[in-house]
Each structure stands twice: as structure tokens, then as C-alpha cells.
Amino acid sequence: MTNDEILSKLQEAFPQVEFQVQTEETKNFTVIVPAERLVDVATYLRDHLKFDYLSNLASVDYPERFEVVYHLYSMKRGGGVLVLKVLLPDREKPEVDSVTPIWPGANYQEREVYDLMGISFNGHPDLRRIMLWDGFPGHPLRKDFENRTYTFKELEPTRPKPPDW
Amino acid sequence: MFEDEKIPVEEIDRKILVTSVDWIYNWGRQYSMWPVMFGLACCAFEMIGASTARYDIARFGMEFYRPSPRHADLMILAGTITHKMAPQVKRIWEQMPEPKYCLAMGSCAISGGIFKSYAVLQGADEILPVDVYVPGCPPRPEALFDGILKIHRMVRAQSVKGVSWYGKEGSSSRRGASRDE
């Protein structure tokens, strides 16, 4: 299946959605999906177009928006990558639907995005911070977080007290 | 006995019994130190490599890595200490019985290494007293042995009189706590 066929099938299945394609800038076949239709599009991709393997879930912090990027492959059909992007212009409280019910491999990756970038995922079974602890001040991967070193005493008040290590 | 300890003749009468006891006490301790198994990151693999067939750590009596800190006397801190892990390191150190020694292996344990970031503790001596520093990233097993021999030399130079459990002259723990206190 070529990229154009995939795009035309998607457009047929969701006629009211406008898909933007970003292939020249990014060198991969990239489709931008509006945030509110993400779960429907993802379910269609998994069930009808056989994209059963979610390889990577990343988030990028641009000056005016957040972006969540999904890299999808098809193990059954083979072929190249399909990159889905979701743009989140709300910088105060960014949130998007979770794809963990569709591809369970996204579980830990979404928790990591929540931890390090601050984007919440609605419908995630267990959204907790994964790499840092709950009291850690801030979300490190955002561009406005300064990468400085802390001493042990500075972070002492933010730690959970035993027995909740 | 050892060239680095010159005992003046007039002190021999006073000290001869204590030095024999010292010598046996230190000999017993240094040649069968048991490290607590605390490999955190990459340096752990050089530490394990030091205990395998080519670089044999058993010749120093240390092949027995103890999982429980209650049985160990040496903590080889091998790897990066992150802020999330730091309280656990301190807890394990406090569970080890005296006399105990600490060897910071690798650049990350000494001063944070190449990771100058929000999540890494910049050196183990913020939380516990380190005796010997072994630099490298990761240090070769031979470098680790050099550090172990320095610990042996330290143990040899100690006296029974200086430990807290011996008699009335004993002082409290032979060195202070961490660098900040």
C-alpha cells in the first residue's frame, strides 16, 4: 500500500476531518490529526489498515504548541512508517486522549511524557510519574525548565517520607 | 613488620602487646573484607568483571558480594547516584555495621560524572563519607584493585585503640559524617 492509498482510505473513512500531510519537511509520511479525533483514527488504522505496531511515542515542545508524535508500522504488511502528529496549542493544561486501550505498548511511554513534559492523557489506566517522584518541582523536558544541578538537601522537602519511598 | 610503620624502640615496651593485637586484627579484617553488592550502573559491570576469571578479586578475599548490608564491611559504590536513589543509598550505608569503608568507583560516584543534570547527585560525598576515590569512566579492574589496596593500607594503619568499642580510650566513630555536616 502506498502512502497515497493510505491517505485516500483515511479521507474516505473520515470525510469531515481535514488531514494535513507534512512529508516534505519531515522526510517521512506524516499526517496531522486533530486531537479530538485521535482515538477514532487510531482505531481505524489498527483494525482496517493493519497498523498493529506502535514503535515510538514522543513529545516535542515548540514555542507556540506541544506536539505528540506517534510512529506506526505494520508487522503484517511490512512497509514504511506512518507518523501521526497531534498539535496541542494549549500551553497551560495540555491534554490528549490516551491510545493505551488501542496499543497497550503506549502505557509507559505516555507516563513518561506526562512526567517529563506535563501533557495529561485522558483515559490512561494509571497516570503517575514514572522517572521522577511525585513531589519533583516541574517538568524537566520543557524548554523553560533550566537544567541545573541540585544538592541532596535542596530536594529533601520534596521527597516522599517513608514508608512511601 | 611493615616498612611504613617505624616503631621507636622506647615505645616498644608500652605498645608491644597492642601492636601484635593490632596486626592480627587488621590482617584479619583486610584480607577478608566483604563488599555489599551495590552496582548501580555501568561501573557495576567492571566490578563484576573484576570478580571473574581474568581479574580475580578472590585473591583479595572479596569474591563474596553480600546482598544484605548487615554482613558486609565495604561498600563499593559503582555507578551513578540519582536523586531518586540517594535516600536508599544512605539507608543501606546506615545499616552496615562498623567498621565500614566506602569506595567510590567511577566518575559518577565521585562527582556526578558527565551527567550535569537535574536528576543526578553530584558526588557520593554529599551523603556519606567516602574513603577512597577510584576515577575512570568506567575504571579498569586494575584501577579498582589499586583502590582496594589503598583501603588495605588504610586498614593496616588503624589501631585497635581508635575504635569505639575498645576500652575507655576509644573515640567515637573515627571520622565525621558527610562533607556538609
Place this chain on the structure above:
Amino acid sequence: MGPQHPSTHGVFRMILTLDGETVVDLKPMFGYLHRGLEKTSEERTYLQAVPFTDRLDYICSMTNNFAYAVAVERLADIEVPPRAEYIRVIMGELTRLINHMLGIGFLFNELGAWYTPVVYAFRERERIMDLFEMASGSRMMCNYIRPGGVAADLPEEFLPHLKKLIPHLKRFVAEIRFYLSENEIFRARSVGVGFLPADMAVANSITGPVLRASGVTYDVRRAEPYSIYDEFEFDIPTQVEGDVYARYAQRLDEMDESLKILSQAVERLPDGEYTSKVPSRLRPPKGESYARIEAPKGELGFYLVSDGSPNPYRWRNRPPSLINLSALREMCLGHKVADVVVIYGSIDVTLADIDR
């Protein structure tokens, strides 16, 4: 099962809910080795970030460098000379051998054969690390495969040494098979333990030997060939059962295939340049790239976003070990505590790869 534990391959913590000795629930807790690599690499240039990739999965530093180099080359359209490609493949397959040897050795450590298989595995690992030291100057953190090629040419004594080592390693793999495969205790403790069905493996994005031991034939070297892997002849072994024994057998088969690729690469190594000219303050054009390779633990990917400056705007690596643990809970339910350790050991993770 706390972060300081003899069998957790590093600082990993699991909270188990037990009913007697049987596991009812399992919650893994990560982050004890989170070093903030992604944030720190954004402040460095592309070339300065190569030593950080060494420390990602510290047993296999060469393949981490390889993945990063492929990603940067795709981003900036850099050509790699053929000799460098062959050298990269040789180093990659040697790393795969080291990793599988250690994986099997530590699996037996979990089973209770305290340290003896590890010592055998380390004996061979030392021989391969001698080769790495000849080529790159360092045993573990090699920092050798850079974007554009490799850091330095192979010294003269490398190839004769490697040619003598390949038959020796073949005998070693046969030795492991002979001693360990038919061992009754091992078979009793591993056959039927930790079963992972194929559809659950694909849905959980599991890759690498764990996926192929469950019956799915998917290898990035064949699915999306990178470097010159399409010029070599090798099979992709799979097993059917999907339990701990199958993962062990899968690693042994993959070691055989790696030795095949190594022999072919050594025959055909061409002369020529070992690197193409890449400026040290590389400024790739604006864009992004995602490159993935078949690392020994699974599929290692790098997602790089560039905005034209010498520092990467976003540097993300897709960790094989973290994602391979997605199904740990399902694999362990209903088993005893001792089996949990064995199942975890058979997935073969490295904590630095999980936590970065």
C-alpha cells in the same frame, strides 16, 4: 523487591501483591537511574552527544552508537564509505554476541546457579573486549561509531585476532548448548513459565528476541534494512512456545546467526576510507528523522528534531528495555515469587536503557 537486590539487573523495584507465594499483582517502579540524558543532550552538539549514547545500554555501547549515527546520517543526508559500513556491522554483531552471552549467564544467575555461568560468559566477553580495546581504546564505553563513519581505522592486528576468535566462539556456543540445554532443573523451571502469546507481544510493542521467541518473525534488519544488512545471508530464527526456555533457545540461535554474519563480513571487508568528512559542529537542515536498528535487546530507535542549529532541538531514544517490560505483569500473574525473578531475567533488560 527493592532497588538493591542481587537479581534485578540494576536498580529496579517491583511491588508484588502476594497470596501466599503466588503473585496476584505486580507494579514495577522505574526511575532509580534516571539521569536526564535527553535534556542534557539538547545542550550539546550532535557529536558531543555520542558519549551519552554509550551510557544508554552500557553492555552494548557499540550498537547504541550505531543507532545514533544512522539517525544523524538520515537527518543530515551524510554518506558513509563502504569500509566503515563493514566495520560497523562487525562491531554490531560482536556486541550482539556479548549481550546474548551475558543474557544467558545472568539468566542462570537468577535460577540459582550462582555465578558459574556468568564466569564462563565473562571469560568470552573479555576476549571480545580485547578486540574493542584494540580498535577504540576503551573496553566498554567505546565511543567509536560516529555519524559519518567510525572514529579510527582498524589496527593491523585486529583482523587476524578476529579470524582466530570466530571458531573459538562457535565452539563456545556449542559448549553452552551441550551443558545447559538439557539440564533437568533448568527445563523444569523454565518450560511453561512466563508464557507470552504472540498477539499480546505485538500489541505491547515488544521487540527483539522476546518477540521472536513468541513466534513472530520480525527483525528490523530484514523489515527495514539499514546500513548494508541486505547484502548478508542470514536467517531469522523463531521459537514457538514463548516461555523462558524459548527465549534462551532464541538467544542461542541468534548467536549462531551473528557468527555467520561475522564470517561473511570478515571475508568481504574492503579497503578504503573509514569515515567521510563531517564537520564537528554539524548543522543539519531543519527537519526530523526517526531511525531504528535491531539492537541486541530489541528495537532501538532515535527520534531527532533539528532546527538548523548545532544542538538538537529534541533528542529522544526509544528504549527497548522499557517497552519490553510492558507485559511483565501479564507474564507473571499466577506464578511464584521465584519465577518472577526468572521471567524478569529472561526478558534481559538493562536499567540504564529504561531510565536514561
